[in-house]
Amino acid sequence: MKYYIGIDLGGTNIKAGVVSEDFEIVSKTSCKTNLPRPAEAICKDMAKVALEAVDKAGLSLDQIEAVGIGTPGTANSEKGIIEYSNNLGFLDFHVVDLMRTLIDKPCYVENDANAAAYGEYVAGAAKGANNAVCITLGTGVGGGIIIDGKIYSGSNFAGAEIGHTVIDPNGPECTCGRKGCFEVFSSATGLIRMTKEAMYADKSSVMWKMNEEDGKVSARTAFNAMRAGDKAGKEVVDKYIRYLACGIANTINIFQPDILCIGGGVCNEGDPLLLPLKELVAKEVYTKNSAKNTEIVIAKLGNDAGIIGAAFLGLSH
Numbered sequence: 257m258k259y260y261i262g263i264d265l266g267g268t269n270i271k272a273g274v275v276s277e278d279f280e281i282v283s284k285t286s287c288k289t290n291l292p293r294p295a296e297a298i299c300k301d302m303a304k305v306a307l308e309a310v311d312k313a314g315l316s317l318d319q320i321e322a323v324g325i326g327t328p329g330t331a332n333s334e335k336g337i338i339e340y341s342n343n344l345g346f347l348d349f350h351v352v353d354l355m356r357t358l359i360d361k362p363c364y365v366e367n368d369a370n371a372a373a374y375g376e377y378v379a380g381a382a383k384g385a386n387n388a389v390c391i392t393l394g395t396g397v398g399g400g401i402i403i404d405g406k407i408y409s410g411s412n413f414a415g416a417e418i419g420h421t422v423i424d425p426n427g428p429e430c431t432c433g434r435k436g437c438f439e440v441f442s443s444a445t446g447l448i449r450m451t452k453e454a455m456y457a458d459k460s461s462v463m464w465k466m467n468e469e470d471g472k473v474s475a476r477t478a479f480n481a482m483r484a485g486d487k488a489g490k491e492v493v494d495k496y497i498r499y500l501a502c503g504i505a506n507t508i509n510i511f512q513p514d515i516l517c518i519g520g521g522v523c524n525e526g527d528p529l530l531l532p533l534k535e536l537v538a539k540e541v542y543t544k545n546s547a548k549n550t551e552i553v554i555a556k557l558g559n560d561a562g563i564i565g566a567a568f569l570g571l572s573h
């Protein structure tokens with residue numbers, strides 16, 4: 257059996273896992289990222305948790321084939337450099353060179369959303385696809401594109417920013433400076449904003465009552481209110497799904513992937529999200545009369561996608 261190390265470098269935690277060649281996570285370890293810190297110190301901790309994961313798996317380093325790192329920001333996967341990460345404070349950091357002095361194995365680096373998409377492609381919901389797009393609905397909307405089995409990140413390694421395509425030029429301002437980005441509407445943050453707007457507009461709504469009981473609004477509030485028969489809650493859900501369908505239909509029209517995979521907490525809503533979404537997308541895509549339509553599926557690997565995808569980055573090169 258061959259084994260690989262996947263590292264998911266985040267703003268809060270550094271997670272590492274040993275993954276077997278049949279895509280099972282054998283062991284996992286983590287430590288705090290403790291920002292702000294120099295890039296070198298973070299890299300040393302990445303190596304430390306990686307070696308701990310090898311120990312925990314009862315393996316020796318000889319049994320490890322390669323190390324892969326998923327990082328926020330722009331990762332030049334050809335040169336092994338994290339060119340820029342606002343989140344981590346990195347600028348042209350030669351992460352692969354440094355990592356190889358700490359763990360002498362082939363090492364790869366990739367943007368974290370791309371690594372997670374690659375995880376779903378090799379072992380999750382997009383397995384078996386030739387072309388796949390993964391969209392993660394979290395604090396923002398992340399994107400990862402797989403073309404002919406390889407990660408596609410553009411000529412400058414900054415591609416796949418599906419969340420920052422505009423679906424309403426008059427919409428609310430996005431963190432990127434544009435207005436009405438897909439992310440502004442279809443992220444969990446966007447859903448919470450739309451829920452709050454509707455709640456304050458209708459204080460007789462179930463959403464308002466739920467807010468008073470729970471003391472907070474979450475991405476589940478509108479869905480829960482809808483299930484409790486709230487008209488205002490259903491309106492928020494319908495609006496959310498309309499925007500999501502728009503962004504997904506745009507993505508399908510550009511890439512026509514075999515599989516479009518959506519992930520993130522809101523996907524736990526299941527059929528009340530997925531069924532109307534699929535129906536709307538089917539009506540909107542350019543190929544609506546074609547038999548060969550993109551399959552829309554829910555991501556399978558959850559938070560493990562980043563580790564699994566990073567572990568196998570060598571296969572995408």
Ligand SMILES: [Zn+2]
Pocket residue numbers: 419420421430431432433434437439
């Ligand atoms: Zn944006």
